[in-house]
Amino acid sequence: MSLLITNIKQLIQIRDSGIRKVSGKDMKILPIIENAFVLIENDTIIDFGEMKDTVGVIADQTIDASGRIVLPAWCDSHTHIVYAGNREQEFVDRINGLSYEEIAERGGGILNSAEKLQNTSEDELYNQSIERIKSVMKLGTGAIEIKSGYGLSLESELKMLRVIRRIKQNISIKVRATFLGAHAVPKEYESDRKRYIDLIVEKMLPAVANDKLADYIDVFCEKGYFSLADTERILSAGKQYNLIPKIHVNQFNSFGGIELGVKHNALSVDHLEELKLEDIDALKGSDTIPVALPSCSYFLSIPYTPARQLIDAGIPLALATDYNPGSTPSGNMNFVVSTACIKMRMTPEEAINAATLNGAYAMGIEDQYGSVTKGKKANLIITKKVDNYNYLPYAFGDNHIDKVIINGEVI
Ligand code: NIG
Ligand code: FE
Numbered sequence: 001m002s003l004l005i006t007n008i009k010q011l012i013q014i015r016d017s018g019i020r021k022v023s024g025k026d027m028k029i030l031p032i033i034e035n036a037f038v039l040i041e042n043d044t045i046i047d048f049g050e051m052k053d054t055v056g057v058i059a060d061q062t063i064d065a066s067g068r069i070v071l072p073a074w075c076d077s078h079t080h081i082v083y084a085g086n087r088e089q090e091f092v093d094r095i096n097g098l099s100y101e102e103i104a105e106r107g108g109g110i111l112n113s114a115e116k117l118q119n120t121s122e123d124e125l126y127n128q129s130i131e132r133i134k135s136v137m138k139l140g141t142g143a144i145e146i147k148s149g150y151g152l153s154l155e156s157e158l159k160m161l162r163v164i165r166r167i168k169q170n171i172s173i174k175v176r177a178t179f180l181g182a183h184a185v186p187k188e189y190e191s192d193r194k195r196y197i198d199l200i201v202e203k204m205l206p207a208v209a210n211d212k213l214a215d216y217i218d219v220f221c222e223k224g225y226f227s228l229a230d231t232e233r234i235l236s237a238g239k240q241y242n243l244i245p246k247i248h249v250n251q252f253n254s255f256g257g258i259e260l261g262v263k264h265n266a267l268s269v270d271h272l273e274e275l276k277l278e279d280i281d282a283l284k285g286s287d288t289i290p291v292a293l294p295s296c297s298y299f300l301s302i303p304y305t306p307a308r309q310l311i312d313a314g315i316p317l318a319l320a321t322d323y324n325p326g327s328t329p330s331g332n333m334n335f336v337v338s339t340a341c342i343k344m345r346m347t348p349e350e351a352i353n354a355a356t357l358n359g360a361y362a363m364g365i366e367d368q369y370g371s372v373t374k375g376k377k378a379n380l381i382i383t384k385k386v387d388n389y390n391y392l393p394y395a396f397g398d399n400h401i402d403k404v405i406i407n408g409e410v411i
Contacts, residue, residue, distance in 0.1 A: 074142060105224075118151070118152075280309060
């Protein structure tokens with residue numbers, strides 16, 4: 001089955017194979033072709049170029065993209081999209097004056113979601129989660145990372161990870177799974193936190209690895225959650241099962257988590273709303289990519305990750321949603337890209353690079369996703385009629401997407 005997309009006003013993010021991520025000044029460059037075509041065979045991009053070069057090209061199906069932009073589907077490298085119920089009451093509590101941290105101290109927050117998830121059957125959890133997956137696919141997400149971390153017991157962490165596996169089996173977008181047993185310390189372990197970390201290391205990790213339920217390991221390295229020493233212990237244990245770190249750091253406090261992540265060859269360090277110069281230095285020259293989550297900053301009214309400082313220091317940056325019931329009840333990558341431009345002073349080129357190729361790198365899937373490249377998966381967004389890609393982040397809040405193509409098929 002072949003599909004030819006013709007008369008594309010701007011074909012965005014065309015890359016040769018082998019480019020794994022873009023850093024620093026290179027993030028301002030977004031390669032495009034005007035008046036372009038893309039040829040897809042089954043689930044793969046096999047050719048693209050200028051319209052004048054389509055002479056003689058035939059395909060089973062043609063889509064005329066006159067006046068439209070075509071770009072790679074978004075790569076959302078940080079989500080907690082598998083969860084039960086919601087936390088709209090905490091949203092109202094915050095409006096009425098409580099902080100995110102105060103709500104957590106009262107047993108709300110992550111522990112609230114954990115209780116809900118523990119009391120939800122595996123089928124019901126799957127049903128709630130797959131609906132969210134379908135809706136983010138319509139918003140242009142073509143690859144997604146999903147974390148556990150609302151189970152917080154052996155049984156419920158495994159339940160969450162099995163739901164992620166079931167999503168992977170039933171959905172056409174690429175799914176990567178991350179084990180986040182160290183998301184919060186359950187109440188019953190409050191007086192002996194070490195016992196919970198023992199449980200993670202001695203029981204959860206071997207079970208997760210045995211069933212091959214995760215690609216990555218995550219820790220919420222933050223005051224009141226997991227310390228540097230805790231994080232070090234958990235990441236070292238994960239390494240024995242070949243679980244690569246992707247960690248939550250510097251959301252509220254900067255105290256060395258980034259340096260620790262780099263030391264453990266983390267694929268990504270995520271959040272970074274609070275950043276010191278030594279954090280930036282730790283990232284320089286490493287293979288660890290920082291991931292900014294502007295929808296979380298927006299929703300919690302906390303600082304935005306200082307993207308300019310990172311990019312101007314020559315570092316790469318990825319953008320993701322952080323979709324979760326507490327700090328970011330939204331999986332809309334279009335909003336993320338707009339907000340990055342509006343609030344973090346990223347140029348549209350930088351933001352699109354960060355949400356496509358660099359997002360793919362932050363999930364370790366850049367060889368197959370994140371750019372319009374011959375041989376990569378045909379995961380593409382076709383916009384409504386739009387003259388220039390700058391319009392996409394500029395006209396924020398509107399849905400500019402006409403069609404989403406996943407593995408060569410219009411969904
Ligand atoms: O990335 N910060 C830690 N974890 C999530 C929020 C979890 C929650 O509030 O449920 C985050 O923001
Ligand atoms: Fe998160």
